[in-house]
Amino acid sequence: MFKYFFSIMILAVLSHTLPAQTIKTGVLVIGNTAPGFAASIQSARSGAKTAFLTQSSAISPELTSEDLLYLEKVHNHYQGKNKKKPGAKDSVAAFDLNMKKDQYGKMIKGISDTTKNLTVILNSPLEKIEKDGKGWEIRLKNGQKIKTDVVVDATENLFIASILRIDANKTMLNPVADPFNTKLYRSTVATAYTGTANSKTILPVSMGAFLPAGVENFIIIPKSTAGFRPVNMSVGQAAGTIASYCAFFKTTTKNINVRAVQTELLTFDAHLIPxxxxxxxxxxxxxxxxxxxxxxxxxxxxxxxxxxxxxxxxxxxxxxxxxxxxxxxxxxxxxxxxxxxxxxxxxxxxxxxxxxxxxxxxxxxxxxxxxxxxxxxxxxxxxxxxxxxxxxxxxxxxxxxxxxxxxxxxxxxxxxx
Incomplete structure (x- = not known):
């Protein structure tokens, strides 16, 4: 008994002296939001090792009716895969576009728990983030470190960009009122709305809107403004695909093959130009x-x-x-x-x-x-x-x-x- 107690004491001491665990991943998505969930799922589905970081105890984004339409597509993909496994059951077999938050929360958990290449890190406030070569190093308040090739800032109000003093208003290309009068529509990866609920215009969003000027391998979710509202899950899916491309092919955001990213999005049923x-x-x-x-x-x-x-x-x-x-x-x-x-x-x-x-x-x-x-x-x-x-x-x-x-x-x- 004493020998056992002594062993426990040694392990307790060592646990305080050993270095904190370092997680290495291709893509790190930060932010318990609808775009954050979509980005993490898509990045993992596109083949990149992906971590999804949130301070919350569960993945619990607020979803609009448009987001639920996207979730339905993700659910159908998940359910189709699940049906191929003998004896497997979907935790939420039927999809209801009028479901409440606790219902789609269970579905989100079911999808994230069974998505290959995805690690969800809950209850983990961020302490520090800094550039590490071509990638990034993140330190959490619990002492844990994350090394990643690409960061996706899907936080509310782009908090990560703000602490890094990255100007989210200065992207490589900003959305324009009518991209079909330019060539911007050719690099479309997501959709957005302008105007009001009573009189709105649906617009394609080009890839450049996700890439802040002057910084590589840092991807943002385009911000909503008074006259511009991205479709949350659409821009999240795009951000995850862009990030996954960089991580998978070991390249940087400035070297992205636009057509390859668009092809991947189309493979997963994205409506790039609605x-x-x-x-x-x-x-x-x-x-x-x-x-x-x-x-x-x-x-x-x-x-x-x-x-x-x-x-x-x-x-x-x-x-x-x-x-x-x-x-x-x-x-x-x-x-x-x-x-x-x-x-x-x-x-x-x-x-x-x-x-x-x-x-x-x-x-x-x-x-x-x-x-x-x-x-x-x-x-x-x-x-x-x-x-x-x-x-x-x-x-x-x-x-x-x-x-x-x-x-x-x-x-x-x-x-x-």
């Missing part, structure tokens, strides 16, 4: 997203009732002259085709001819498109070479045969060679 005339269950939904992000056929902000929405104008047609400038930006070779083909309205035959010339394909392309018109491309219209081609038909075919989304862009949306 097109009001394209439903999520459309079989070509992702093709429209890629086309809208490329700008080869650009959507536009359109007034519907008291609100402004983003429309692709799927039924619209266009002339060769309207297509000439965007095609020139992507494919200089195409200008030879336009010089010989001036069309007031582009037909299906004209579009196929343009694809064949630009992609250097032969006559077999026309037969391939005709054979796949209904089966592969899911078009309900009749294949008729002489009929004007709609923007919907052109977008889906161009995404397949011209691959404009494959062309990389910088944070400002400029094409990179």
């Amino acid at each position: 097109l009001s005339d394209i439903q999520p269950d459309d079989p070509n939904f992702q093709a429209f997203q890629r086309m809208a992000l490329s700008g080869l056929l650009k959507p536009a902000i359109t007034k519907v009732g008291e609100h402004n929405v983003i429309k692709f104008d799927t039924a619209g047609t266009f002339s060769s002259e309207q297509l000439r400038a965007p095609m020139r930006e992507f494919y200089s070779r195409s200008q030879l085709w336009f010089a010989d083909n001036k069309k007031d309205v582009m037909t299906i035959e004209d579009a196929i001819s343009l694809f064949m010339f630009t992609a250097t394909r032969g006559n077999e392309l026309s037969k391939e498109i005709e054979e796949g018109w209904k089966e592969s491309f899911k078009f309900e219209s009749k294949f008729d070479l002489k009929r004007p081609i709609t923007r919907k038909e052109f977008a889906i075919l161009a995404d397949q045969y011209l691959l404009p989304f494959k062309t990389r862009v910088d944070f400002a949306g400029n094409l990179l060679s």
